[in-house]
Structure formats: C-alpha cells, structure tokens
Amino acid sequence: MAAIAAGKLAGIASRAFGRGGGTALPGVLAERIDPRLVEQLAAQVGHGSVMVTGTNGKTTTAHMLSSVAAKAGYLPLHNRSGSNLMRGVATSLLDQSGPLGRLFQAERRLGIFEVDEATLPEAVAAVKPRVLIFTNLFRDQLDRYGEVDSIAARWRDTLQAAPESTTVVLNADDPSVAALEASARGRVVFCGVDDRAPALDEPEHAADSRWCPDCGREYDYDLLFYGHVGHWRCPGCDRSRPEPDLRATRVLLEADSTHLSVATPQGVVELSLRLSGLYNAYNALAALAGGLELGIGAAVVCEGIEAVAAAFGRQERFEIDGRHVQVFLGKNPAGLNQVLRTIAALPGDKRLLLLLNDDIADGRDISWIWDADFELLAGKATSVVACGRRAEDMALRLKYAGFPPDLPVIGSAAEALDLALRQTPAGGDLYVLPTYTAMLEVRALLARRGGVAPYWEEQP
Amino acid sequence: MNLSLRLAHLYPKLMNLYGDRGNIICLRRRCQARGIDLVVDELDIGDGLDPKGCDLIFMGGGQDREQRRIVRDLLDVKGESVREAVEEGIVTLAVCGGYQLFARYYRPAVGDDLPGLGIFDAHTEHPGENVARCIGNVVADWDGDTLVGFENHGGRTFLGPKARPLAIVRSGYGNNGLDKTEGAVYRNAHGTYLHGSLLPKNPHFADHLLRLALRRRYGEEVDLAPLDDCLEQAAHDAAIRVASH
Numbered sequence: 001m002a003a004i005a006a007g008k009l010a011g012i013a014s015r016a017f018g019r020g021g022g023t024a025l026p027g028v029l030a031e032r033i034d035p036r037l038v039e040q041l042a043a044q045v046g047h048g049s050v051m052v053t054g055t056n057g058k059t060t061t062a063h064m065l066s067s068v069a070a071k072a073g074y075l076p077l078h079n080r081s082g083s084n085l086m087r088g089v090a091t092s093l094l095d096q097s098g099p100l101g102r103l104f105q106a107e108r109r110l111g112i113f114e115v116d117e118a119t120l121p122e123a124v125a126a127v128k129p130r131v132l133i134f135t136n137l138f139r140d141q142l143d144r145y146g147e148v149d150s151i152a153a154r155w156r157d158t159l160q161a162a163p164e165s166t167t168v169v170l171n172a173d174d175p176s177v178a179a180l181e182a183s184a185r186g187r188v189v190f191c192g193v194d195d196r197a198p199a200l201d202e203p204e205h206a207a208d209s210r211w212c213p214d215c216g217r218e219y220d221y222d223l224l225f226y227g228h229v230g231h232w233r234c235p236g237c238d239r240s241r242p243e244p245d246l247r248a249t250r251v252l253l254e255a256d257s258t259h260l261s262v263a264t265p266q267g268v269v270e271l272s273l274r275l276s277g278l279y280n281a282y283n284a285l286a287a288l289a290g291g292l293e294l295g296i297g298a299a300v301v302c303e304g305i306e307a308v309a310a311a312f313g314r315q316e317r318f319e320i321d322g323r324h325v326q327v328f329l330g331k332n333p334a335g336l337n338q339v340l341r342t343i344a345a346l347p348g349d350k351r352l353l354l355l356l357n358d359d360i361a362d363g364r365d366i367s368w369i370w371d372a373d374f375e376l377l378a379g380k381a382t383s384v385v386a387c388g389r390r391a392e393d394m395a396l397r398l399k400y401a402g403f404p405p406d407l408p409v410i411g412s413a414a415e416a417l418d419l420a421l422r423q424t425p426a427g428g429d430l431y432v433l434p435t436y437t438a439m440l441e442v443r444a445l446l447a448r449r450g451g452v453a454p455y456w457e458e459q460p
Numbered sequence: 461m462n463l464s465l466r467l468a469h470l471y472p473k474l475m476n477l478y479g480d481r482g483n484i485i486c487l488r489r490r491c492q493a494r495g496i497d498l499v500v501d502e503l504d505i506g507d508g509l510d511p512k513g514c515d516l517i518f519m520g521g522g523q524d525r526e527q528r529r530i531v532r533d534l535l536d537v538k539g540e541s542v543r544e545a546v547e548e549g550i551v552t553l554a555v556c557g558g559y560q561l562f563a564r565y566y567r568p569a570v571g572d573d574l575p576g577l578g579i580f581d582a583h584t585e586h587p588g589e590n591v592a593r594c595i596g597n598v599v600a601d602w603d604g605d606t607l608v609g610f611e612n613h614g615g616r617t618f619l620g621p622k623a624r625p626l627a628i629v630r631s632g633y634g635n636n637g638l639d640k641t642e643g644a645v646y647r648n649a650h651g652t653y654l655h656g657s658l659l660p661k662n663p664h665f666a667d668h669l670l671r672l673a674l675r676r677r678y679g680e681e682v683d684l685a686p687l688d689d690c691l692e693q694a695a696h697d698a699a700i701r702v703a704s705h
Binding site: 218 | 474480
C-alpha cells in the first residue's frame with residue numbers, strides 16, 4: 001500500500017514538473033518497493049487482459065485492441081505510448097487505482113498491454129493474460145536485446161510457464177513465431193495471409209529465421225511477403241507453415257488504406273483499415289484474432305479496428321501550414337523496410353526527413369541501417385534531409401543507396417524540420433522517418449506547430 | 461586498361477549480423493566510382509572457394525547458432541583454400557564472428573571449443589555468461605589515422621606471438637579490454653571486431669584493402685583515384701565524437 005501511494009505521488013510530481021508524460025517514473029518507484037504490485041492490481045481487472053509482444057506491430061495492434069475494447073463497452077486499461085517495460089505496465093495500473101490499491105471501476109476493465117519482447121516472462125507471470133499475441137520476431141537493437149535466438153528461447157520458457165487458460169495467438173507466416181506452438185500449454189490460434197497479391201518478387205536482405213531449427217535446412221517459400229514472413233516449409237523435415245485459423249484471403253493495399261477479406265471460424269469478415277502497408281494488415285489480423293478470442297462479436301471487433309487512424313508516431317498525420325506531414329517510426333531493418341515499401345508505393349512527390357538517434361532506447365549500435373533497403377526510395381524523393389545524433393551516418397547510408405551525396409545534414413531536429421517543411425510546397429507531402437527517441441522529439445515539435453494533444457492526454 | 465576485381469563473400473546469408481552488407485556495398489561503390497569492375501561471388505555452405513580466382517575474401521559475423529552451422533563447412537570445405545589464399549596474399553577481411561573463426565579456436569563459457577581456421581595466431585575465450593559483453597563505440601589508432609566502429613562481443617580474443625594487432629584502441633574494448641589491441645593482421649588478412657558498418661565510415665581503410673588487391677593483381681604502379689569523401693569523413697568524425705562521450 002505504501003508502494004501504491006509512493007508510485008502515485010511520483011506520477012503527480014513527474015507530470016507537475018513537466019517531465020514528459022510521467023509514463024515511466026511512477027512505476028519505477030513503486031516497482032522497487034513491491035514487485036508483486038502488478039500482480040495484485042492486474043488480478044482486479046474485471047474482464048482480464050490481452051497482451052501483445054513481438055519485434056514490430058505491438059503498438060498498433062494494442063491500439064486496435066483498445067479501440068475494440070471501447071466499442072465493446074469495456075473500459076480499456078492500456079499502457080499506451082510505448083511504455084512497454086514492466087514499469088509501464090505498473091504505471092498504467094497505478095494511474096487507475098486508489099491509494100489503497102483498489103483499481104477504479106475494476107469490473108468494467110479490460111487490460112491491453114503491449115510488452116517489450118525481453119520483458120515478456122515477468123509480465124506474463126504477473127498479469128496472467130487471457131490472450132497472448134505474438135506478432136513477429138526480427139533482429140532489433142542487438143546491443144540491448146541480444147540475439148534473436150535468445151529472445152525466442154525466452155518466449156518458449158514464458159509459454160511453458162504461462163497458465164493453461166491463456167490463449168496464444170501466433171503469426172503462422174513467421175516461422176519462428178509459428179514454432180512457439182510447441183511450447184504453448186493452452187489453446188493456439190494461427191493467423192496468416194493467403195492472398196498472393198502482396199508477395200515479393202525478390203527476397204529482402206533483412207530476414208532472420210531462414211533455417212529450420214530442427215534440421216538446419218534453409219526454408220523454401222511458396223510466397224514471401226517480407227523478411228522471412230511468408231508461406232514457408234522445410235525441405236528437410238515435415239515442418240511447414242501451419243494452416244491459419246484466420247486467413248486473409250484478400251489484401252488490397254492502397255495509398256492511405258488497406259482492405260482485407262478474412263476467413264475466420266465465425267465466417268468471412270471484411271475490414272477497411274485507415275492505415276497502409278502490409279505490416280498493418282498483419283497487425284489487423286492479430287487484433288481481429290485477439291478480439292474474437294476475448295469473446296467479442298466479429299462486427300464489433302471490425303468496427304473497433306476500422307476506427308483506428310494511427311498509433312503514436314506510426315503513420316500519424318499532421319497538417320502544418322497546409323503541408324501534409326506523416327511520421328513513420330522505423331527502428332529496425334524489417335520494420336523500416338515495410339515503411340520504405342509503403343512510402344515507395346505512395347503517389348506524388350516525396351519529400352523525406354530521416355532522423356537517426358543512438359540513445360539507449362534506439363539502440364546505441366546504428367549498423368542496422370545498412371541492413372535496411374533505402375535503395376527502395378533512391379531516385380524517388382524530390383528532397384531529403386538527414387538529421388539526428390547520427391545524421392552523418394544516415395546521410396552516408398543514403399549516399400551509398402544512390403541518393404544525391406550533397407543532401408543537407410543537420411543535427412538539430414527543429415532546424416531539420418524547418419528546412420524540410422520549407423522544401424515542401426503547400427499541399428505537398430513530407431514523410432518523416434525517425435528512430436524511437438527522434439520520433440518523440442519530432443512529434444513534440446509537430447504537436448507544437450500542429451496542435452496535436454501530447455500523448456499522455458490520449459487516455460480514453 | 462579495364463580493371464576488375466573478384467570478391468568471395470563467405471556465407472552472406474548466415475554471417476551478416478551487424479550490417480555486414482554495408483562493407484560490400486561500400487567496396488562495390490568505391491570500385492564503381494573508379495571504373496573498376498567488382499564481381500562478388502556469394503559462397504554458401506557446400507560452395508568451394510578457388511584461391512586463384514579471387515582477389516578479396518570477406519566474412520561477417522553471425523549468431524552463435526549460425527556460427528556453429530557454418531564452422532564444419534568453413535573448416536572442411538573451404539578451409540584449405542582460404543588458408544592457401546591468405547598465404548598467397550589475397551586480401552581478406554573478417555569481422556566479429558568471422559574474425560573469431562579465422563583465429564585458432566573459440567572457447568565458449570560452457571561446452572566444447574569451437575575450432576577455427578588458425579589463420580591468425582590468436583584464440584578467443586568467453587569469460588562466462590555473467591560477465592558483461594564488450595559493447596560500445598570504438599576508436600582505434602591505425603596506420604597514423606583512426607578506425608571507428610561499434611563492437612558487440614562476449615568472447616575475449618588474445619593474440620599469440622605470430623599475430624600483430626590491426627589497431628590500438630583509444631576508446632572501447634577491442635580484442636579483450638585488457639591489452640588495448642584491436643583485431644589482427646597476418647599477411648594481407650585482417651580480422652576486426654569493428655562493425656558499424658566498418659568500411660563506409662573508414663574510407664581510408666576500405667581503399668587500403670582495394671589498393672592491396674589491385675596491386676597484387678595489376679602491379680605496384682596501379683593506384684586508386686581519390687574520391688570526394690566529405691560525408692565519409694563527417695561520419696568518421698561523428699563516430700569519434702560519440703565515442704568520447
């Protein structure tokens with residue numbers, strides 16, 4: 001109880017002193033005092049919780065599920081804004097509870113927690129989610145998370161220790177995620193894309209799980225969608241993509257929307273997303289599976305998913321002096337490739353602002369930019385500005401990808417944004433591609449100029 | 461005269477952990493800018509290497525699982541020809557895990573030693589799962605200039621009497637965090653822990669490798685035309701700046 005009071009006080013103090021959204025600090029203090037806090041509070045959540053993890057797509061999928069929960073009449077309790085470590089989960093619970101450790105309106109609550117892939121074991125043990133969603137597994141910030149294999153091993157251990165009552169939603173098209181079926185103790189639901197239309201002609205460089213963990217042979221792909229995601233099978237043993245329970249039989253990707261037909265155990269549903277890119281089709285599939293597994297009707301689930309415009313910094317739009325600015329977070333090769341492909345497919349002149357930071361939350365190691373296919377946009381941009389703490393490295397990557405070598409290199413995000421906006425004519429499009437901390441910075445600048453609510457005010 | 465070079469890229473799909481592709485992109489572009497035709501042969505498991513048919517050999521780093529997957533092929537299928545190539549003076553660059561496998565052996569924290577090619581008189585030991593990895597930005601003195609990059613390795617490499625270090629660490633860990641050495645050189649073979657990617661922001665080192673390869677093939681009078689390396693130098697300087705923080 002002292003822990004809860006201390007945690008809440010810190011939250012008030014943090015916000016009062018203007019230190020960001022206070023989304024991490026109160027949880028940190030409380031967690032130090034009582035590690036069982038999350039468990040005690042999560043146990044009060046009336047309708048239980050759904051948890052989302054994976055390298056890419058966590059925030060958007062959780063955002064969709066939060067919208068679904070609201071449409072279904074629940075009071076969503078959601079650790080938004082990328083606070084996806086244990087302290088973020090603790091903070092979201094503390095924010096909605098009284099000093100005596102009672103969760104407000106507990107009986108109406110549905111918990112939606114996006115959890116960092118490395119934090120998953122503790123989070124699952126404490127929250128005991130009803131539904132646990134795995135989106136995909138790619139290399140990401142190797143200096144921070146370690147190798148992809150160690151994340152997969154951690155996930156297997158988590159599932160072996162998770163309650164049998166937890167339903168696990170897996171991406172059938174990602175072989176390392178699909179393989180988690182063997183470790184799941186409860187019900188397993190697979191999602192996948194069946195439509196051939198979005199398949200790639202050429203494999204991408206940023207693929208990690210290309211080899212069968214059982215026999216070591218390289219997978220064959222009938223269809224490859226991105227990275228190592230597709231219709232895979234091992235030529236050496238009998239492992240292959242499982243038959244999905246939810247299959248996207250039609251994926252129509254448009255400039256600012258995506259249309260899906262999904263065969264589900266409850267019949268075919270049609271979904272129109274206000275987001276573009278194949279990766280968002282996968283996010284919607286995961287959210288659809290999660291919503292249905294929570295027992296929410298298909299029509300309400302679809303309505304909730306379709307209402308989502310963009311999650312924090314992920315395809316978020318801003319209007320600045322008549323210019324259309326869209327922010328696409330890009331923080332690892334597989335995710336950034338999806339963003340680059342999405343932008344390459346957009347019509348009209350493209351103006352780009354790329355921001356590369358190397359803070360701890362971005363990963364100190366920036367070598368990953370050489371694994372991303374910036375070549376996809378070479379010759380397609382009218383103007384480019386490189387920015388961030390490692391602006392020079394970004395500019396160099398772009399030069400070697402075939403962009404003009406004389407592009408402006410600017411350390412300050414404010415100055416770089418000003419220049420990029422000046423280069424964009426009224427009515428034109430500016431695409432901003434930041435790493436995580438650069439996204440926080442540029443988003444704050446855009447919010448100041450475009451009047452968007454700061455993110456901690458986003459809570460429903 | 462039309463100049464051309466052939467590069468053998470060992471295990472491009474399995475050993476590519478830290479932007480290793482950037483090194484190939486860099487060599488390709490720097491050759492292209494000088495009208496040199498660079499042909500890259502990607503050699504995977506099962507593919508042999510012709511030591512007479514290549515001018516450069518490159519191998520990147522991989523996860524533990526991938527290193528274990530390629531090690532038999534590296535020793536049994538390619539080993540003899542790679543050793544022969546290095547003795548002939550073929551220019552070689554091995555980064556991180558590739559560097560470890562070019563040395564004599566890797567002793568993991570638990571389990572059996574992983575034998576290497578023995579090209580560098582050096583060995584690597586993992587000090588135990590509870591000992592922190594060597595992670596961070598590196599600046600090292602090399603040939604009157606500096607090399608910059610990022611390192612991320614659990615194993616500590618120790619050089620024997622027949623190996624000399626590639627560079628001397630100014631900041632960062634390098635081979636082992638103890639003796640200031642970074643990487644190893646034997647004839648024209650270079651091993652290093654630096655990625656980042658290494659060659660794009662160390663254009664002088666990239667050109668050093670290309671020059672060695674060209675002179676071996678075409679004679680001592682061949683030289684490389686200078687390129688506009690302003691951006692490369694800016695990235696090099698930025699890496700020195702962040703490393704000193």
